[in-house]
Amino acid sequence: MTVTKALTGPPLTRDEAIEKVTGKARYAYEYHSQPDTAYAWIVTSPVAKGRVLTVDADHVLRSDDVIAVLWHENAPHLGDVGDPTLAVLQSPEIAYRGQLVALVVAKTPEAAREAAAQLPVEYEELAHDVVLTPDHASLYKPEKVNPAFETDTEQGDPDRAFDASPVQLDQTYSTVALHNNPMEPHATTAIWGENGSLTLYDSNQGGGVVQQLLAGLFELEKSQVHVINPHVGGGFGSKGMPRPNVVLAAMAAKVTGRPVKLAVTRQQMFSLVGYRTPTIQRIRLGAEADGRLNAIMHEVVEQTSTVKEFAEQTAVATRMIYAAPHRRTSHRLARLDVPVPSWMRAPGECPGFYAFESAMDELAVELGVDPVELRIRNEPEVDPETGNPFSSRNLVACLREGARRFGWRSEPRAPRNHREGRWLIGAGVAASFYPTYQMPASATASVDENDHYTVDINATDIGTGARTALHQLAAEALEVPLEQVTVRIGDSDLPAAGIAGGSMGTRSWGWAVTKACRQLREEGAKSVTANTKKDIEALGEYTRGSYGAQFVEVRVNQDTGELRVPRMTGIFAAGRIVNASTARSQFIGGMTMGLSMALHEEGLIDPVFGDYANHDLASYHVAGCADVGALDIGWIEEADEHLGGAGTKGIGEIGIVGTAAAVANAVFDATGVRVRELPIHLEDVL
Numbered sequence: 001m002t003v004t005k006a007l008t009g010p011p012l013t014r015d016e017a018i019e020k021v022t023g024k025a026r027y028a029y030e031y032h033s034q035p036d037t038a039y040a041w042i043v044t045s046p047v048a049k050g051r052v053l054t055v056d057a058d059h060v061l062r063s064d065d066v067i068a069v070l071w072h073e074n075a076p077h078l079g080d081v082g083d084p085t086l087a088v089l090q091s092p093e094i095a096y097r098g099q100l101v102a103l104v105v106a107k108t109p110e111a112a113r114e115a116a117a118q119l120p121v122e123y124e125e126l127a128h129d130v131v132l133t134p135d136h137a138s139l140y141k142p143e144k145v146n147p148a149f150e151t152d153t154e155q156g157d158p159d160r161a162f163d164a165s166p167v168q169l170d171q172t173y174s175t176v177a178l179h180n181n182p183m184e185p186h187a188t189t190a191i192w193g194e195n196g197s198l199t200l201y202d203s204n205q206g207g208g209v210v211q212q213l214l215a216g217l218f219e220l221e222k223s224q225v226h227v228i229n230p231h232v233g234g235g236f237g238s239k240g241m242p243r244p245n246v247v248l249a250a251m252a253a254k255v256t257g258r259p260v261k262l263a264v265t266r267q268q269m270f271s272l273v274g275y276r277t278p279t280i281q282r283i284r285l286g287a288e289a290d291g292r293l294n295a296i297m298h299e300v301v302e303q304t305s306t307v308k309e310f311a312e313q314t315a316v317a318t319r320m321i322y323a324a325p326h327r328r329t330s331h332r333l334a335r336l337d338v339p340v341p342s343w344m345r346a347p348g349e350c351p352g353f354y355a356f357e358s359a360m361d362e363l364a365v366e367l368g369v370d371p372v373e374l375r376i377r378n379e380p381e382v383d384p385e386t387g388n389p390f391s392s393r394n395l396v397a398c399l400r401e402g403a404r405r406f407g408w409r410s411e412p413r414a415p416r417n418h419r420e421g422r423w424l425i426g427a428g429v430a431a432s433f434y435p436t437y438q439m440p441a442s443a444t445a446s447v448d449e450n451d452h453y454t455v456d457i458n459a460t461d462i463g464t465g466a467r468t469a470l471h472q473l474a475a476e477a478l479e480v481p482l483e484q485v486t487v488r489i490g491d492s493d494l495p496a497a498g499i500a501g502g503s504m505g506t507r508s509w510g511w512a513v514t515k516a517c518r519q520l521r522e523e524g525a526k527s528v529t530a531n532t533k534k535d536i537e538a539l540g541e542y543t544r545g546s547y548g549a550q551f552v553e554v555r556v557n558q559d560t561g562e563l564r565v566p567r568m569t570g571i572f573a574a575g576r577i578v579n580a581s582t583a584r585s586q587f588i589g590g591m592t593m594g595l596s597m598a599l600h601e602e603g604l605i606d607p608v609f610g611d612y613a614n615h616d617l618a619s620y621h622v623a624g625c626a627d628v629g630a631l632d633i634g635w636i637e638e639a640d641e642h643l644g645g646a647g648t649k650g651i652g653e654i655g656i657v658g659t660a661a662a663v664a665n666a667v668f669d670a671t672g673v674r675v676r677e678l679p680i681h682l683e684d685v686l
């Protein structure tokens with residue numbers, strides 16, 4: 001079949017679909033099983049602050065199956081790559097409960113696990129502080145927020161404009177810690193070659209960064225490290241950077257001279273691979289009686305660790321989403337004895353929009369205005385923060401199309417107005433947004449004597465369908481049928497490309513693939529390597545982003561508080577959609593994760609032990625099929641000539657943005673109860 005350029009591409013099945021469903025697709029832990037392969041098991045700290053005094057390795061080394069025990073006194077010295085979370089087993093200091101303190105290597109995974117459980121470790125324990133409060137003594141202003149945004153911004157005189165506004169809203173919203181739970185836990189198989197080279201089958205969102213940092217840690221040339229990851233079972237941001245597993249596996253393989261496999265257990269993931277910081281967000285909105293905003297203030301308190309700073313950009317998207325002449329955003333961090341927070345699907349926009357889009361709903365109630373209409377009235381002409389034009393901005397189109405498809409009642413909210421027997425029924429709406437990023441990438445396109453084309457790029461398919469989308473874009477640019485093209489990804493020997501993160505993977509890789517393929521066709525060459533660095537630098541000054549509108553229906557049982565979401569509608573405007581099927585799945589996945597955030601997922605900190613008390617999938621509930629009703633997904637056909645490359649924006653993260661607010665807003669509409677702390681519990685609505 002020939003692919004032709006359309007704003008929505010065909011819903012092709014994933015290239016690797018059969019491999020995946022037949023179990024042929026191999027993941028990091030499934031390589032290199034041979035008689036001399038060894039298995040490593042992580043030992044973590046039961047104390048939240050202190051230091052390791054002694055490890056009695058001999059106690060477990062008595063077993064014939066145990067090969068080695070590594071801890072800070074005998075672990076190989078690592079080079080400094082500027083990331084303290086990767087300086088594993090280099091120091092006795094313990095900065096959080098669940099931090100790794102030792103590694104057991106054995107002939108079987110069972111023996112490694114048993115020895116890890118029995119390993120005697122003595123600790124000095126110090127007092128810890130793990131509870132985030134709005135006025136925590138350690139609060140400070142980080143230099144920048146993720147990845148490099150201004151920490152605070154201010155335009156006009158927001159305090160005065162707020163005070164002078166006839167309608168005012170001043171509320172505080174909070175979110176809990178949320179934990180990344182990709183289906184495939186973090187895992188690595190590491191093998192050292194005789195020539196000092198290191199091969200890593202590693203589960204990550206980008207092998208290039210693993211290659212670079214592992215080379216630094218083990219003081220190797222980049223070319224000596226080979227990272228292979230053709231299939232990755234999800235990441236949600238937690239695999240965006242190398243995690244301790246890859247360093248430990250390489251270390252253990254070096255010490256034992258054997259191939260080593262290491263999988264982080266589901267329980268260990270809750271402290272070792274990052275999580276979404278809890279937030280406390282104060283929002284003030286000052287409006288005219290007709291709903292036009294005068295003042296927007298969004299002030300955020302969140303947590304970081306003592307090991308490494310992570311400053312989530314929670315209020316950054318608030319800077320540009322609606323028009324208002326007076327505005328302020330700020331971020332403050334409390335440095336606690338907690339695991340290191342990090343990226344989780346739409347870091348910043350996701351918790352920020354829960355709070356902000358809840359506040360917009362509260363304002364609509366206060367004003368007696370339809371919440372859809374309130375948003376339309378505050379639609380900016382240009383980016384209110386920078387004054388730049390939008391490359392395209394179809395939020396209003398998403399709101400209107402979503403309202404139509406959902407069957408939205410265009411009227412002011414009147415809670416507890418709809419019921420069926422003992423069930424209260426409500427509907428909620430929220431806007432969503434995700435910025436359009438891009439990073440330079442290289443790709444090689446070549447053709448053989450049989451007119452078969454091969455496209456090479458070190459892209460990563462974390463389950464999104466990126467491989468298939470690149471295949472479609474390559475065939476389109478080459479103007480040949482898909483069958484005539486092979487796409488190779490997931491290997492650091494292929495041309496360098498950035499991570500599957502920031503919703504910019506397919507956009508950035510697709511750009512390089514399209515460029516290389518077009519050039520090959522136009523030049524009639526045998527092989528062409530293209531790089532997009534200069535094209536990306538030449539992008540004009542536009543604000544680029546994907547927009548969306550989420551509509552949610554909830555049903556709340558008046559007697560039990562049972563809360564159900566029978567249906568959700570999400571309409572998005574995200575540039576060209578390369579593959580209608582895999583794109584739809586991204587939106588569904590994002591919205592499902594947003595629903596899960598609204599109602600289920602809750603990292604509960606235990607102040608006594610200093611850890612997240614629920615760290616498995618039994619006690620930390622991630623929405624399952626029975627929690628999700630009908631999901632209606634659509635998008636606006638959007639041609640945006642200022643995007644460059646293949647004309648795509650990002651679709652991986654926007655689905656989660658706004659969903660939790662739409663659920664909370666629907667809960668208010670059903671019950672009259674405004675919940676300002678996620679997740680929403682049954683007892684909140686009784």
Ligand code: MOS
Binds near residue numbers: 236240347
């Ligand atoms: Mo995503 S949290 O940018 O991998």
